[in-house]
Amino acid sequence: xxxxxxxxxxxxxxxxxxxxxxxxxxxxxxxxxxxxxxxxxxxxxxxxxxxxxxxxxxxxxxxxxxxxxxxxxxxxxxxxxxxxxxxxxxxxxxxxxxxxxxxxxxxxxxxxxxxxxxxxxxxxxxxxxxxxxxxxxxxxxxxxxxxxxxxxxxxxxxxxxxxxxxxxxxxxxxxxxxxxxxxxxxxxxxxxxxxxxxxxxxxxxxxxxxxxxxxxxxxx
DNA sequence: AAGCCAATCAACCGCATGCAG
DNA sequence: GCTGCATGCGGTTGATTGGCT
Numbered sequence: 001x002x003x004x005x006x007x008x009x010x011x012x013x014x015x016x017x018x019x020x021x022x023x024x025x026x027x028x029x030x031x032x033x034x035x036x037x038x039x040x041x042x043x044x045x046x047x048x049x050x051x052x053x054x055x056x057x058x059x060x061x062x063x064x065x066x067x068x069x070x071x072x073x074x075x076x077x078x079x080x081x082x083x084x085x086x087x088x089x090x091x092x093x094x095x096x097x098x099x100x101x102x103x104x105x106x107x108x109x110x111x112x113x114x115x116x117x118x119x120x121x122x123x124x125x126x127x128x129x130x131x132x133x134x135x136x137x138x139x140x141x142x143x144x145x146x147x148x149x150x151x152x153x154x155x156x157x158x159x160x161x162x163x164x165x166x167x168x169x170x171x172x173x174x175x176x177x178x179x180x181x182x183x184x185x186x187x188x189x190x191x192x193x194x195x196x197x198x199x200x201x202x203x204x205x206x207x208x209x210x211x212x213x214x215x216x217x218x219x220x
Numbered sequence: 221a222a223g224c225c226a227a228t229c230a231a232c233c234g235c236a237t238g239c240a241g
Numbered sequence: 242g243c244t245g246c247a248t249g250c251g252g253t254t255g256a257t258t259g260g261c262t
Contacts, residue, residue, distance in 0.1 A: 016230070016256080038247065054248075055231065090250060101250075106229050 013047040017056055021046060025053055026061055059102045066098025070107055078104060079112055 017025075028044035034057065037050035046053065059065075070078070074096055081092045089101035089108075096104065 014232075036247080051233090051248085052231075058249095059230075087251065102230075105251075110228055 012049050022061060025057060029057060059100045064098055
């Protein structure tokens with residue numbers, strides 16, 4: 001397959017966005033939405049490629065972006081989810097409302113990774129370092145056969161019995177990507193309400209904290 | 221005040237995946 | 242089933258900033 005050239009070398013701007021470009025992008029998306037990123041810059045009159053516009057919007061301009069420092073709770077969630085999911089930043093970001101995958105990735109590499117490495121260096125064997133240990137303690141073992149079932153245990157995953165039945169008969173659980181989809185569905189509340197977000201936060205927070213092993217102690 | 225260096229983070233690149241034709 | 246386009250994702254880069262000498 002021949003890849004479409006990114007940011008066709010002809011005359012498209014690269015590098016930092018100006019305030020004016022930001023304003024054009026915001027105004028356009030507010031007015032027309034972003035159904036087609038590739039066509040958007042042309043329609044909006046921006047000399048950028050669609051990819052660049054999408055990135056700028058999702059990582060910086062979106063109105064629901066939460067700027068500023070990560071709270072201790074957020075740090076702990078990131079650490080534990082990283083243990084569970086690895087470098088799947090978008091999956092981690094979907095559990096942290098207002099945070100982007102890019103932001104979390106940067107935060108991981110600049111703060112948490114170092115701290116954890118340092119901690120590992122001086123590791124105490126008595127501490128729980130594997131999230132599966134924590135989950136084992138607090139979630140029935142039959143839920144832990146794979147990550148999909150962890151989601152099934154999640155309080156906001158199924159809204160009612162109908163959902164459960166539908167899910168049981170669904171072939172959607174066959175592939176890893178579908179599992180990921182389901183995990184995202186469980187907590188990605190972009191179109192949901194803050195109560196669900198809070199439930200998500202409370203769920204993970206409780207799992208982690210009820211382990212009796214304060215991560216902040218581990219990594220500080 | 222100037223230069224150097226490390227940390228930070230916005231942005232880019234290229235691969236993977238989904239989907240329509 | 243195959244092809245090609247659009248988008249998502251994770252790794253990486255490079256400009257900027259702040260601290261130190």
